[in-house]
Amino acid sequence: MLHLCGKKLLGARAPHLICSVRGRAESANRWLLTSVFNPTVSAGRANVKTVVASASRYMSVKSASPATISAAKVQISRSKVSKNELRRIFSLAKPESWRLTGAILLLFVSSSISMAVPFALGKVIDLIYTTDTATMNSNINMVCGILLAIFTIGGICNFGRVYLMNMASQRITRNLREKVFRSIMIQETAFFDHNKTGELVNRLSTDTSVVSACVTTNISDGLRSLIMIGTGVSMMVYLSPILALVSLCVVPPVMIIAVFYGRYIRRMTTKTQDALADATQVAEERIGNIRTVKTFNKEEAEIKKYQEKMATVLDLASRQSLAMGLFYGMTGFSGNAIALIVLYTGGVMVSDNSLTVGSLASFLLYAAYIGVSISGISSFYTELNKGLGASTRLWELMDRQPVIPYSGGLIPPRDASGEIEFKSVSFSYPNRPEHLVLDDMNLYLKPGTVTAIVGSSGSGKTTLSYLLLGLHRPKTGAISLDSFRIEDLNVSWLRGAIGTVSQEPVLFSGTIRDNVLYGAPDGVQVGDDQVFEALKEANAFKFVTSDLPHGLDTFVGERGIMLSGGQKQRIAIARALIKNPQILLLDEATSALDAESEHLVHEALEKIMKGRTVLTIAHRLSTIKNADQIAVLDQGKVAEIGTYDTLMASELGVFRNLIKHQAFQQT
Numbered sequence: 001m002l003h004l005c006g007k008k009l010l011g012a013r014a015p016h017l018i019c020s021v022r023g024r025a026e027s028a029n030r031w032l033l034t035s036v037f038n039p040t041v042s043a044g045r046a047n048v049k050t051v052v053a054s055a056s057r058y059m060s061v062k063s064a065s066p067a068t069i070s071a072a073k074v075q076i077s078r079s080k081v082s083k084n085e086l087r088r089i090f091s092l093a094k095p096e097s098w099r100l101t102g103a104i105l106l107l108f109v110s111s112s113i114s115m116a117v118p119f120a121l122g123k124v125i126d127l128i129y130t131t132d133t134a135t136m137n138s139n140i141n142m143v144c145g146i147l148l149a150i151f152t153i154g155g156i157c158n159f160g161r162v163y164l165m166n167m168a169s170q171r172i173t174r175n176l177r178e179k180v181f182r183s184i185m186i187q188e189t190a191f192f193d194h195n196k197t198g199e200l201v202n203r204l205s206t207d208t209s210v211v212s213a214c215v216t217t218n219i220s221d222g223l224r225s226l227i228m229i230g231t232g233v234s235m236m237v238y239l240s241p242i243l244a245l246v247s248l249c250v251v252p253p254v255m256i257i258a259v260f261y262g263r264y265i266r267r268m269t270t271k272t273q274d275a276l277a278d279a280t281q282v283a284e285e286r287i288g289n290i291r292t293v294k295t296f297n298k299e300e301a302e303i304k305k306y307q308e309k310m311a312t313v314l315d316l317a318s319r320q321s322l323a324m325g326l327f328y329g330m331t332g333f334s335g336n337a338i339a340l341i342v343l344y345t346g347g348v349m350v351s352d353n354s355l356t357v358g359s360l361a362s363f364l365l366y367a368a369y370i371g372v373s374i375s376g377i378s379s380f381y382t383e384l385n386k387g388l389g390a391s392t393r394l395w396e397l398m399d400r401q402p403v404i405p406y407s408g409g410l411i412p413p414r415d416a417s418g419e420i421e422f423k424s425v426s427f428s429y430p431n432r433p434e435h436l437v438l439d440d441m442n443l444y445l446k447p448g449t450v451t452a453i454v455g456s457s458g459s460g461k462t463t464l465s466y467l468l469l470g471l472h473r474p475k476t477g478a479i480s481l482d483s484f485r486i487e488d489l490n491v492s493w494l495r496g497a498i499g500t501v502s503q504e505p506v507l508f509s510g511t512i513r514d515n516v517l518y519g520a521p522d523g524v525q526v527g528d529d530q531v532f533e534a535l536k537e538a539n540a541f542k543f544v545t546s547d548l549p550h551g552l553d554t555f556v557g558e559r560g561i562m563l564s565g566g567q568k569q570r571i572a573i574a575r576a577l578i579k580n581p582q583i584l585l586l587d588e589a590t591s592a593l594d595a596e597s598e599h600l601v602h603e604a605l606e607k608i609m610k611g612r613t614v615l616t617i618a619h620r621l622s623t624i625k626n627a628d629q630i631a632v633l634d635q636g637k638v639a640e641i642g643t644y645d646t647l648m649a650s651e652l653g654v655f656r657n658l659i660k661h662q663a664f665q666q667t
């Protein structure tokens, strides 16, 4: 991939550059490979120096700090607009080609009609000046009748054009959002450690609509302006070549200024969108955790923080507004200047009879139309650059290949038996590569047995379950399930074989039924009787059917906010059970539930462990005592393993020490 992309992007210089890149950092992150070296994203846009500079900066730190990534991204996005980039953004419009073609045809008709008006008016004026009253009246009646009919057609065409364009725009936005959302969903967990939720939501909501407007309504408006300028100029040349030459001398300097302006706007849009994403991130996180904000009495502090973020956005937007104001002012002035030049020179020509009054009037109207159209073109150019700025971010997201493949992989012929082995596993989180959470760790789980994992806080217990679920990959060593390496397995199959109940389970807004069925494999029909069965096993049947107002149809609120901690736990247990997994990953709740809830949750957990391979992060003494084996995690390794009695027998053992100092729940 690297070689291919390198060749495409860098041509003959590729091997040298690839080698130097490799030499600089072996662990070049996939983001760089997919985003920077991906020809579809970067070819043409990023010149070789820019890419290598970004790559070096990126690799000079061992891990990808978000600031470095965004610096590299901004540097790339500052480069010139390439044909590829334009081609790519316009390819979004392809599925809507018939709607857009229809809209453009209607646009041609309505614009032609608009552009015939000055010519017709000129003719009417000449008629007034050159014919007798009777002939003039009948001619004017006839011309006005024809014009009314033509204007009606123009109105209908405009309606059709706007409708079709907007429909196309909405559909492109939808397609784009679906693709971006899919792209976000399939990324590996580590991706979300350095890509904030608010930022991603902003890409999904704002950037997509900016990009789709850029290739639809903006194109329509730009095309309209272009047609009007093209026709206007032709008509001006037809009416008076000399006058046309004099009046159009303003255009070249305006064009040159427009190029610089466009680049500036594009850069500013990227920055503004970044700042906006940052503000959205703050808002999203605080609103999502409003209880914590209120508990700590931080409403005012959060409002201030948001205001600061918005001040940055406003500052960037005001710089953008200043540039826009200057540019629009300049183009408006140019339009008026054209009109003035035409009026002056035309007046002289009429006085020496080289131009009729009607032609001068037509010419003036065309000049005014062109003036308006030039400002139309400038706003088209502004929007196009905004769209390109926003699209850079979207391509980065859409082109990113997840480090852990989302599909493919081995699907074993039989259901999992639940034999699990961690062999010399070392692991560190990608954003903290220097901190080895697991270091050459070994652990064997016999099918159908319960293994309790204990260890001090931060010893890597939860990390172990993430690795088993294939959410992260070990740096070295291997984890196997039924003697298949889990990284070779299809992730859906793997996660389908494992039921999980975490310490603080998250439910989704929806009904109890929706939440239990969330655990069922996609496409498998699960009836209410199976849902009830799972609820019974999870000790949740009674409270669902008799305490909740609408039974299975009761809404649980956002994140299950309408349920108690113990109720949420039991619904989560039912959710884990609905697919009847062979393996269970349990993280016992440390938060104090009331005695009855605690008993019900605990009893449910005991029940569901039977006959399954269970890896439980234990916080209760009884779970530890009943486990077939206890693995004590310490310094990234399994320091001790055995039954409760054997481990307690060792006077100076880590386990015994842990039991002495860590508060395990006694119930």
Ligand SMILES: Nc1ncnc2c1ncn2[C@@H]1O[C@H](COP(=O)(O)OP(=O)(O)OP(=O)(O)O)[C@@H](O)[C@H]1O
Binding pocket: 193, 429, 431, 432, 437, 455, 456, 457, 458, 459, 460, 461, 462, 463, 464
């Ligand atoms: N996403 C992450 N990025 C970087 N480091 C992480 C991440 N998640 C956890 N860690 C670090 O990994 C180490 C192990 O964390 P883990 O959550 O597995 O510990 P634990 O044993 O489950 O702790 P506890 O009992 O407190 O829940 C800790 O030092 C933690 O700071």
